[in-house]
Amino acid sequence: MSGTLYLVGTPIGNLGDVTERAKETLARVELVAAEDTRRARKLLSHLGIRAELTTLFEGNERARTETLLDALRDGSDVAVVSDAGMPGLSDPGYRLVRACAEAGIDVRVVPGPSAAIAALVVSGLPSDRFVFEGFLPKKQGERRARLEALASERRTIVMFESPRRVADALRAIAEAFGPERPVALARELTKLHEEVLRGTVEEVLARLGIDELRGEVVLVVGGVAEGPAPELSSLLAEAEELVRAGSKKRRAAVEVAKRHDVSANAIYRAMLERP
Secondary structure, eight states: OOOOEEEEOBOSSOGGGOOHHHHHHHHHOSEEEESSHHHHHHHHHHHTOOOOEEEOOTTTHHHHHHHHHHHHHTTOOEEEEOSSBOTTSSSTTHHHHHHHHHHTOOEEEEOOOOHHHHHHHHHOSOOSSEEEEEEOOSSHHHHHHHHHHHTTOOSEEEEEEOTTTHHHHHHHHHHHHOTTSEEEEEESTTSTTOEEEEEEHHHHHHHSOSSOOOSOEEEEEOOOOSSOOOOHHHHHHHHHHHHHTTOOHHHHHHHHHHHHTOOHHHHHHHHHHOO
């Protein structure tokens, strides 16, 4: 009889957030597959649990999946944990779960903390409908394209970001969505220095200061305001009116985008392409 794969949620900061069921599961399984065995060992030590550990991270997930499948087929129960939060959510686990489902191996979830959900509910932005975007692309062009595709999204947008890149990400969001779009920046959630900055993209960016942020960061961005979005032709007409009044094309595109909370790039490209 094959074993069971358990997806175990672990604390995103405060170790007191681990659930009793997570403790029981981690203490009972034959093997714990962890994104980082050093961090997993620290958690297990805190819980007084001795367990066999193996790695399961982005670089080895494809190869390690077969090894873990063999262990499960032989009857061993396996738990998967990420560095923090729920495995499989912008963390390893998806390929293994899919392979287990295809092989007919039982997969169960042991729910726990999630930085994405925690940031959403504390953001003060609408949480009835939202979309999770994971990490934005690192390359500037790819990031711009992703944000432009999201510029008309009406649902609240949740994304992870590196503290080193968060200022650049906010500037890119301001350019694609307009500087007045509401946003919440949550960092160090559940930890001693937990902080949530709320306001427009422009306001939050101004409050970051020059020092690099520390700790994990989640950005929650309000969706585009309800109501029919103006046609590009009408936006273009507004921008060209500003140009005739003496404004530069780029500045005119930004001004019109700010008025309507839309992408300045789309207007600017249309102005350049217009004969």
